[in-house]
Amino acid sequence: RHIQRPRRAGNPSSCPCLSALQHIKAFYNATWSQRYGQSPSQDLLTVMYSLTVSVFALGGLVGSFPVGMLVTRYGSTLLVFLASALMGFSRYLASPEMVIVGRFVTGLHSGICLSVVPMYLGEIAPKNLRGFLGLVPSIFICLGVFSAQVLGLPELLGEDGYWPLFLSLVVIPASLQLLLLHWFPESPRYLLIEKNNVRGATDALRWFLGKDDVRDVLEEMREEQRSLSSLETISVWQLLRDGSVRWQTLSVVVINMGMQLSGIDAIWFYTNTIFQHAGIPGPEIPYTTVGTGAIEVLAGLLGVSCFTIEKLGRRPLIIIGFSFMGFCCAGITLALVLQATVPWMRYLSVACVIGIIAGFCMGPAGVPFLMTAELFKQSHRPAAYIVGGSLNWLSNFTVGFVFPFLQMSAGAFCYLVFCGVCVLVALYVYLVIPETKNKTFVEISQIFATRRPFLAAPAGAVKMAGREILSSPHQEPSGFAP
Numbered sequence: 001r002h003i004q005r006p007r008r009a010g011n012p013s014s015c016p017c018l019s020a021l022q023h024i025k026a027f028y029n030a031t032w033s034q035r036y037g038q039s040p041s042q043d044l045l046t047v048m049y050s051l052t053v054s055v056f057a058l059g060g061l062v063g064s065f066p067v068g069m070l071v072t073r074y075g076s077t078l079l080v081f082l083a084s085a086l087m088g089f090s091r092y093l094a095s096p097e098m099v100i101v102g103r104f105v106t107g108l109h110s111g112i113c114l115s116v117v118p119m120y121l122g123e124i125a126p127k128n129l130r131g132f133l134g135l136v137p138s139i140f141i142c143l144g145v146f147s148a149q150v151l152g153l154p155e156l157l158g159e160d161g162y163w164p165l166f167l168s169l170v171v172i173p174a175s176l177q178l179l180l181l182h183w184f185p186e187s188p189r190y191l192l193i194e195k196n197n198v199r200g201a202t203d204a205l206r207w208f209l210g211k212d213d214v215r216d217v218l219e220e221m222r223e224e225q226r227s228l229s230s231l232e233t234i235s236v237w238q239l240l241r242d243g244s245v246r247w248q249t250l251s252v253v254v255i256n257m258g259m260q261l262s263g264i265d266a267i268w269f270y271t272n273t274i275f276q277h278a279g280i281p282g283p284e285i286p287y288t289t290v291g292t293g294a295i296e297v298l299a300g301l302l303g304v305s306c307f308t309i310e311k312l313g314r315r316p317l318i319i320i321g322f323s324f325m326g327f328c329c330a331g332i333t334l335a336l337v338l339q340a341t342v343p344w345m346r347y348l349s350v351a352c353v354i355g356i357i358a359g360f361c362m363g364p365a366g367v368p369f370l371m372t373a374e375l376f377k378q379s380h381r382p383a384a385y386i387v388g389g390s391l392n393w394l395s396n397f398t399v400g401f402v403f404p405f406l407q408m409s410a411g412a413f414c415y416l417v418f419c420g421v422c423v424l425v426a427l428y429v430y431l432v433i434p435e436t437k438n439k440t441f442v443e444i445s446q447i448f449a450t451r452r453p454f455l456a457a458p459a460g461a462v463k464m465a466g467r468e469i470l471s472s473p474h475q476e477p478s479g480f481a482p
Contacts (some may be wrong), residue, residue, distance in 0.1 A: 246378075328359060329352070434447045
C-alpha cells in the first residue's frame, strides 16, 4: 500500500508516495542502525522483508498439520489476539522480531481455518449447494484483501505512523469469529460417521437445512457410513501409501500446489512493485491496487464462480481459470519487455495483472479446497486436507520468499515460470480429474476406482511378462510400464 509523505528537499529520488513495504523497511533500517551502529545492506533488508511477507505462509504450513488441529481444540482464535498485540506494539518497542513473530502467529491461525473451514462447509452442505458453499471461504478472502487495500489508502491508515495499527486490525474479525462460533453445531456427517450419534446428526441437519424431514440426507450419509464400516480414519502416511486413492492424492497435490505457484501470491504480495516496474506513476499506484481488489471481489461474487459452479461444474472453471492466468502471465512478460519502446505497454501489464486476478477467481481461488473435500471419503478426508493444506502453504511461502530474488535475477521473464505452472495444471485437470458436480462422495470414489492404479502395472502386462520370463529363463525381466 502506498502512503503520502512530504518530499525531502535535496533528495531527487524521494517520492511523495511511499508504500507500506518502504515504511516497514525504513523501520527495520532505523532499528538495525540503532542496535548495531550501522545501516543494513539492501540485500539484508530484502531478506528481512521477504521473511516478513512469507513467514505468514510458514505459520499457515504449521497450522495445517495435526498440531494445528490440537490448537483448534484449545482456542486457535486466541492466537490472533497475541499476534495483534505483537505487531501493534512492535514499533513502540523497536522490535522487528515482533512483526515477524506476529505474522507467523497470524499465519498459524489462518492455516488452521483454511484446513477446517472448507472441510466443515463441504460436510454440512447439501449436494446441490456444495460447490457454492465451497467457494465461500475464497470470496471472504477476496473481501479481506480488498478491505486491507482500502484501509491502506493515504486518506485512511496509509500514513507512516499508522502501520502498526493497520497490522493489528486482524483482532476485529477474530473477535467476531470468537463470538459467533459458539452458535454453530458440529458437522452432521462427522457426528454420524465418526461418532455414530444419529440423534445429534439429525438435529444438526434440521438446524442447517431448516426442515424436519431429513431422512433422504441421513440415508445418503448412512450409505457412506456403511461403505466405511470396516475402515478407520487414516493418517497422512497411510494416505500416501494407499494405492486405491493414489490418483486422488496426486490430484490434491497438483491443484493445491498449482493454486499457489500460479503467480497469484506474487501479484498479491508485490502488486505495488509490479505496477512500479510497469511505469505507473507513484501517486496512482495505491488506487490502481484498490481497483484490482475490487475487480477480484466482483469476479468472485458476480463472475463465473459462485453463481455458475453448480451449472458449469468444477472442471471447466479450474481449467479455464488456470489457462487464462497462464495467458496473462505471458502477457505481463511481453508488456514489460516492450514497454521501454512501446509506451502503451504499461497499460497492458496492468490489464494482465487484472486478468490474472480474474482468472484466479474463476476457479483456482476456491475449487481446490472444494475438490479436496469431494475427492475423498470421510475416512481419508482429514489426512487429505493435511497434505493439500501443507503443500498449499509451503508453495505460498516459497513464492513469497523467492519472488523478489527471482524478479531481480530474471527480470520480466520471471512470469514465464508461473505461465508454465498454470498450463501444466490446466492440462492435468483436463486429462485426469473427473467432474464431481452433483455426485455423492461414494460415486466420486467409484469413478477413480475404475482408473488404472497410478504407478502400477496393468494385470495383463504382469501376466504377459510372467509368460515371457518362463519361456526365457536366462532373459533379464524388463521394467513394467506404468
